[in-house]
Amino acid sequence: MARPIIHAYRAAEPGLCVNSYLVEGESGVVVVDTSLLVSDIEALRARLRALKKPLLAILVTHPHPDHFNGVAALVHDREVPVYAAASVGRVIEDIAGAKREQWTPTYGTEWPAETYYPNSLLADRAQVRFAELTFTVRELGPAESHADSYFLLSAGSHRPVAFTGDLAFHGTHPYTADGHTAAWLAALDILAGEFAGVGTLYPGHGDPGPPVFAEQRRYLLYYREVVRRLSGGGPGLSGAAKAELAAAMEAFLPGAPLAWMIGLGADAVAGELAAADAPAAAR
Ligand SMILES: [Zn+2]
Numbered sequence: 035m036a037r038p039i040i041h042a043y044r045a046a047e048p049g050l051c052v053n054s055y056l057v058e059g060e061s062g063v064v065v066v067d068t069s070l071l072v073s074d075i076e077a078l079r080a081r082l083r084a085l086k087k088p089l090l091a092i093l094v095t096h097p098h099p100d101h102f103n104g105v106a107a108l109v110h111d112r113e114v115p116v117y118a119a120a121s122v123g124r125v126i127e128d129i130a131g132a133k134r135e136q137w138t139p140t141y142g143t144e145w146p147a148e149t150y151y152p153n154s155l156l157a158d159r160a161q162v163r164f165a166e167l168t169f170t171v172r173e174l175g176p177a178e179s180h181a182d183s184y185f186l187l188s189a190g191s192h193r194p195v196a197f198t199g200d201l202a203f204h205g206t207h208p209y210t211a212d213g214h215t216a217a218w219l220a221a222l223d224i225l226a227g228e229f230a231g232v233g234t235l236y237p238g239h240g241d242p243g244p245p246v247f248a249e250q251r252r253y254l255l256y257y258r259e260v261v262r263r264l265s266g267g268g269p270g271l272s273g274a275a276k277a278e279l280a281a282a283m284e285a286f287l288p289g290a291p292l293a294w295m296i297g298l299g300a301d302a303v304a305g306e307l308a309a310a311d312a313p314a315a316a317r
Contacts (some may be wrong), residue, residue: 040056040236041085055197064092065082097128099137117169118152122181198225203238206290208254212299216310222250261303264279277297
């Protein structure tokens with residue numbers, strides 16, 4: 035049996051360098067995550083059309099717009115199942131409107147006019163099959179976002195590979211603004227154990243390769259340590275403290291893209307740490 039071909043489409047930095055993947059099987063294509071901006075989503079659709087095979091399904095790893103924004107354009111009047119872990123689907127329904135309001139002033143018409151919600155919600159470890167392709171979902175709860183998951187792909191006797199969304203960024207600064215870094219670290223511990231038999235990991239940002247969970251863990255631990263020192267136990271960072279945090283993290287990951295995300299998550303993580311460090315009686 036032929037190994038499925040995995041095509042990546044990567045957006046440029048305005049589109050957060052996000053990866054979407056087209057998994058080409060013998061009878062059709064499964065798309066994993068769908069890009070952020072209209073121009074990238076159009077380019078992703080063109081890649082799909084060029085494969086000249088039917089779209090079998092769309093899988094969404096987690097509820098951030100750079101992963102779900104393109105679903106509506108890809109579905110486009112077709113009956114296509116859009117799969118997500120149940121918690122992922124619920125959070126998309128909760129937050130898509132607020133994200134549109136927050137980011138439309140920045141992105142204008144580059145923000146898609148419509149949101150299409152996952153229509154097939156999956157329980158943890160559920161499997162979906164498309165001929166020789168079997169995807170297994172793992173639902174991990176809050177980590178990088180309010181609800182993270184990954185999809186394991188098995189095809190015949192080939193070593194399984196995994197689409198891990200934003201559970202580990204590879205060589206880019208991560209998004210931390212949902213303020214779940216403690217839960218994210220716990221999820222990374224679980225993942226390190228679960229990925230023993232997995233070949234390639236296909237991340238939401240950065241290059242595919244062997245698992246990079248240890249690198250993500252080191253980044254988060256250092257980020258939390260610097261935020262804790264600069265916030266002095268308070269729920270936010272001053273402008274000067276954010277600049278110092280940015281300098282520290284840029285020295286940690288020299289030349290990495292998405293450096294503006296460092297400051298974006300600072301207050302959320304300071305708030306998370308302040309709440310965790312507060313005496314129980316004061317909560
Ligand atoms: Zn992302």
